[in-house]
Amino acid sequence: MVGNTYILVFWSILLSNTTKPCKFGRLDLNLFFFTYDGSDSAEEEIDNKQGAKFHRGQPNEVGLIDKMKEEIELRKQMNISELNDLDEVTRVEIEGFRTGTYVRLEIHDVPFEMVEYFDPFHPILVGGIGLGEENIGYMQARLKRHRWHRKVLKTRDPIVVSIGWRRFQTIPVYAIEDQNGRHRMLKYTPEHMHCLAMFWGPLAPPHTGVVAVQNLSNNQAAFRITATAVILEFNHEAKIKKKIKLVGYPCKIFKKTALIKDMFTSDLEVAQCEGKEVRTVSGIRGQVKKAAKEEIGNEPKKKGGQTREGIARCTFEDRILMSDIVFMRGWADVEVPQFCNPLTTALQPRDRTWQGMKTVAQLRRENNLSIPVNKDSLYKPIERKQKRFNPLVIPKSLQAALPFESKPKNIPSRKRPLLENRRAVVMEPHERKVHTLVQHLQLIRNEKMKKRKLKVEQKRKELEAEKAKDEQLTKKRQREERRERYREQDKLKKKIRRHSEA
Structure with a gap:
C-alpha cells in the first residue's frame, strides 16, 4: 500500500426514503477501489493502455487485458487484507456500511397504542412516497x-x-x-x-x-x-350532476303566456333558469322568460310591501289550462363528501377488527329500522276524468252553401224526443200473447240457424281435410314424375357424352 492512494466509491440503497416516522430501515453498500499514483488517474491509465492497444495493434492484446485484471484483483485482495486488520468502527468510517448491515432508526412522537399493541410477529413495512x-x-x-x-x-x-x-x-x-x-x-x-x-x-x-x-x-x-x-x-x-325535475302550476293565464308558481322559491332561481325549456303534461312546450313582479291574484304581499317571489312568466306554443301541470328538466351539481378515515390497525390489538363508518343498511339492520317509503315515488294508476266536448254547431247559412257530402246528417234536428218515445207502453193481454209467441219463434229460428252453422262448419272442415289429402297425393305423384324425367334426361346426357367422346 506504500506509494499508492486509494479512492473509495459508495453506492448506497436506503429502503426508507421518506422523512416520516418509520420503525426499521436497511442500508445496502457496495465498495469499489481504484489506485492513484499521483500522475494520472486509474481511468486515464486504463484509457492510455487501451488506446495504445488499439493504435499499435500489438499481437499480445489478450495478454495485456489479463495482466490488467490480475493487477486490479491483486490490489483488491491487498485492500481486503488491510481492512480485516482494523476494528469495526474504523472499518465503517473508511469502508462504510457493508451489505447486510442494519441501521437502527429512532422514531419520536409515536402514539402509545402502537408501542403497547406492537406484535413482533407482524413486521412493519417501511416505504417511500413521492x-x-x-x-x-x-x-x-x-x-x-x-x-x-x-x-x-x-x-x-x-x-x-x-x-x-x-x-x-x-x-x-x-x-x-x-x-x-x-x-x-x-x-x-x-x-x-x-x-x-x-x-x-x-x-x-x-x-x-x-x-x-x-x-x-x-x-x-x-x-x-x-x-x-x-x-x-x-x-x-x-363535476358530477344529477337529473332533477321542477314542477309548477299555473296561477294566471294570458292567452299563450302564463304565470307559473311553486316551481321556484326566489326570483334569483328564476333568473338563473331564463331561457330554459318547460313542458306541460299534455305536451305543450314553453320557455321561461323572466320573474313576475306584479301581484298574483289574491296573493297577499309580504312584509315591506314586496310581492311573492318565485313566480315565473312563461310563454307556450298554445294556450294552456289551469288544470295543466308544468315541469322543467334540469341538472344539479352533486357534492362529493370530503371524508377520509385512515385505517389505524396498528393502534389496536391484532385480534380486534377495525371498525369505521357503517353503511345505511348496517345501521338499519342493527336498529331494526324499515326502509322509508315515499308515497310520491310509488307507481299508482292515473285516473283522469274524460272530457266531454260540445257538439260541433254549423250555422244554417253555412250548411246551405256546403255540398251534400259535407252537410251534417246524423245530428237530429229535433231537441225534444217524440211522444212515442216519451210515453209508457202498456200492452193488452192479446198483444202480450202475440209478443210472447213471436219471441218463441225467434228463439226457435236462432237455434236452427246455430245448428245449421255448426253443420256447415263441420262440412267445411271435412272438405278441407280431403283437399289437403288430395294435394299431398298430387305432390307425391308429381315428385315421382319429376324424378323419372330427370333420370331419363341424365341417361340421355350420358349417352350423348359417350358418343361425342368416341
Whole structure:
C-alpha cells in the first residue's frame, strides 16, 4: 500500500426514503477501489493502455487485458487484507456500511397504542412516497364491481380502499359519462360494466390499482372484495350532476303566456333558469322568460310591501289550462363528501377488527329500522276524468252553401224526443200473447240457424281435410314424375357424352 492512494466509491440503497416516522430501515453498500499514483488517474491509465492497444495493434492484446485484471484483483485482495486488520468502527468510517448491515432508526412522537399493541410477529413495512402523493384531494377512478360480490354498491356508502401504501375509508360517488361529456350520477354501480368513481383521499399517481372492501372482518361468509378500480386522474374541477325535475302550476293565464308558481322559491332561481325549456303534461312546450313582479291574484304581499317571489312568466306554443301541470328538466351539481378515515390497525390489538363508518343498511339492520317509503315515488294508476266536448254547431247559412257530402246528417234536428218515445207502453193481454209467441219463434229460428252453422262448419272442415289429402297425393305423384324425367334426361346426357367422346 506504500506509494499508492486509494479512492473509495459508495453506492448506497436506503429502503426508507421518506422523512416520516418509520420503525426499521436497511442500508445496502457496495465498495469499489481504484489506485492513484499521483500522475494520472486509474481511468486515464486504463484509457492510455487501451488506446495504445488499439493504435499499435500489438499481437499480445489478450495478454495485456489479463495482466490488467490480475493487477486490479491483486490490489483488491491487498485492500481486503488491510481492512480485516482494523476494528469495526474504523472499518465503517473508511469502508462504510457493508451489505447486510442494519441501521437502527429512532422514531419520536409515536402514539402509545402502537408501542403497547406492537406484535413482533407482524413486521412493519417501511416505504417511500413521492412528493405529489402527500397532498389530499379528489380522485377519479374507473371502477367495476367484482363479479363474485353478490350485491351492487350504492352511492355514498363508505368503502375501504387500498391504494399503494395507504388504506383508508372514504365515501365515493358513482357516475357514468354521457355522450356529451357530462358525468351523470348513478345511484348504484352497474351489474357488468365499468363506471366512474369520485372520492376524497390522499392523491395517488394515475394508473395506480385500487382494491375496495366494505368490511375487514375475517369471518364473513361472502366474498370480501367488493370492487376493483384504477386511478384515472385527480381533478377537483370535475363535476358530477344529477337529473332533477321542477314542477309548477299555473296561477294566471294570458292567452299563450302564463304565470307559473311553486316551481321556484326566489326570483334569483328564476333568473338563473331564463331561457330554459318547460313542458306541460299534455305536451305543450314553453320557455321561461323572466320573474313576475306584479301581484298574483289574491296573493297577499309580504312584509315591506314586496310581492311573492318565485313566480315565473312563461310563454307556450298554445294556450294552456289551469288544470295543466308544468315541469322543467334540469341538472344539479352533486357534492362529493370530503371524508377520509385512515385505517389505524396498528393502534389496536391484532385480534380486534377495525371498525369505521357503517353503511345505511348496517345501521338499519342493527336498529331494526324499515326502509322509508315515499308515497310520491310509488307507481299508482292515473285516473283522469274524460272530457266531454260540445257538439260541433254549423250555422244554417253555412250548411246551405256546403255540398251534400259535407252537410251534417246524423245530428237530429229535433231537441225534444217524440211522444212515442216519451210515453209508457202498456200492452193488452192479446198483444202480450202475440209478443210472447213471436219471441218463441225467434228463439226457435236462432237455434236452427246455430245448428245449421255448426253443420256447415263441420262440412267445411271435412272438405278441407280431403283437399289437403288430395294435394299431398298430387305432390307425391308429381315428385315421382319429376324424378323419372330427370333420370331419363341424365341417361340421355350420358349417352350423348359417350358418343361425342368416341
